[in-house]
Amino acid sequence: MATQALTKGDLATLDVSRGELYADDSWRPLFAQLRAEIPIHYCPDSVFGPYWSVTRYDDIVAVEADPQTFSSSFEHGGIVLFDMQDTNVKLAMFIAMDDPEHGAQRKTVAPAFGPSEIAGHAVALRERTARLLDSLPVGETFDWVERVSIELTTSMIATLFDWPWDDRHRLPVWSDWTAKIDIGPDPVLNAERETHIFEMAAAFKQLFEERKAMPPKGDLLSIMAHSEVMADMDEQRFIGAIALLLVGGNDTTRNSMSGLVEQMNKFPDQWERLKADRSLISTAATETIRLQTPICHMRRTVVQDTELGGQKLKAGDKVALWYNSANRDEAVFPDGDLWDVGRSNSRRHLSFGYGIHRCLGARLAELQLQVLIEELLARDMTVEIAGEPERIPSCFTRGFHHLPVRIRKG
Numbered sequence: 001m002a003t004q005a006l007t008k009g010d011l012a013t014l015d016v017s018r019g020e021l022y023a024d025d026s027w028r029p030l031f032a033q034l035r036a037e038i039p040i041h042y043c044p045d046s047v048f049g050p051y052w053s054v055t056r057y058d059d060i061v062a063v064e065a066d067p068q069t070f071s072s073s074f075e076h077g078g079i080v081l082f083d084m085q086d087t088n089v090k091l092a093m094f095i096a097m098d099d100p101e102h103g104a105q106r107k108t109v110a111p112a113f114g115p116s117e118i119a120g121h122a123v124a125l126r127e128r129t130a131r132l133l134d135s136l137p138v139g140e141t142f143d144w145v146e147r148v149s150i151e152l153t154t155s156m157i158a159t160l161f162d163w164p165w166d167d168r169h170r171l172p173v174w175s176d177w178t179a180k181i182d183i184g185p186d187p188v189l190n191a192e193r194e195t196h197i198f199e200m201a202a203a204f205k206q207l208f209e210e211r212k213a214m215p216p217k218g219d220l221l222s223i224m225a226h227s228e229v230m231a232d233m234d235e236q237r238f239i240g241a242i243a244l245l246l247v248g249g250n251d252t253t254r255n256s257m258s259g260l261v262e263q264m265n266k267f268p269d270q271w272e273r274l275k276a277d278r279s280l281i282s283t284a285a286t287e288t289i290r291l292q293t294p295i296c297h298m299r300r301t302v303v304q305d306t307e308l309g310g311q312k313l314k315a316g317d318k319v320a321l322w323y324n325s326a327n328r329d330e331a332v333f334p335d336g337d338l339w340d341v342g343r344s345n346s347r348r349h350l351s352f353g354y355g356i357h358r359c360l361g362a363r364l365a366e367l368q369l370q371v372l373i374e375e376l377l378a379r380d381m382t383v384e385i386a387g388e389p390e391r392i393p394s395c396f397t398r399g400f401h402h403l404p405v406r407i408r409k410g
């Protein structure tokens, strides 16, 4: 679709954080123009206040490689455009900390994401996925988000925490409220958000104390409860650690699973290609995560005056790293809007970030998506979009509230 380029004046005040751009999926040409004309762009006014946008691949890598200048710390406002330091939930999580505290906490939970731990989840994951796909109606319209994406990712997270199975449906509710950054400064919605977060913290705290009193085992709560670094966190750090592991693993993987359906519908030739050549499945999973970019941005705060791409950034400035844009940077990914299941450099995508904060759950996310693709192919299932998708109106979580689909065999 040809879209009119913005004038210089409109570009100068462009605000790519507006939720409607993501609700109606109209953000692509705006970022393409920014990459071409003002790759480091200053937005003077938004619901989140003024902020810089970094839109090219190499510039994002440069920022993430320099955490001394570009801080992630919650004390400066954290990792999303919305400043949380002035609210009752600061989300003091290690993704929103600088070293050394970040490194110490990351090291504590990292063993839960090691290769043998991930491999240990594979059999049960495949069984759950197979059972779920076998239970889906063929030829009837249903919501893929509710029935598949949420169900599978919630089950995985419940397993990681060894969370009471029958109570697992509370997890995505808390996760969704925690990730709602676009409510910005709205006091009523923020109060509601805080109510959910404190309820989540209380429920997890009870389980955490129980695990502490039990001999150590491999789940995330037990690992934290028996560690030197995370056993006695203050309230904000406890909430932060839980929120990170819950949101980190939930909304992101969920929206990749929904993104997979969108891609197979937009690019049926690539789905046929996968059917004919199963050796492409791993690349297809990676390519889905590149194209979906479930986290649109991470934010950093400048802590010492610096220069980036010829622009002068001052201490205190907010910087949004737009992964959705970098993943389509023409210099790295030719025809970046295409789902190319044989793309040779798909793995270079920035959906998992880069540097010291690169996603700890990346391998687990890829595995979940790979297994889903494998099991769909094994059943010769094609998932057809059967109605208008409802997209999340957010510049942070990129994905779907609802995605009506119909399954066809063959």
Ligand code: HEM
Binding pocket: 064, 094, 095, 096, 102, 106, 160, 244, 245, 246, 248, 249, 250, 252, 253, 256, 289, 293, 294, 295, 298, 351, 352, 353, 354, 355, 356, 357, 358, 359, 360, 361, 362, 364, 365
């Ligand atoms: C497709 C799925 C996923 C995407 C797109 C994703 C994306 C991200 C991004 C963008 C970051 C920040 C990177 C940076 O600042 O450079 C991150 C960090 C993180 N992710 Fe993921 N993630 C996914 C799945 C998961 C899963 C399944 C888990 C585990 C339950 C997880 C846990 C984490 C943790 C703990 C961090 C913090 C790492 C640190 O600060 O050192 N993520 N993820």
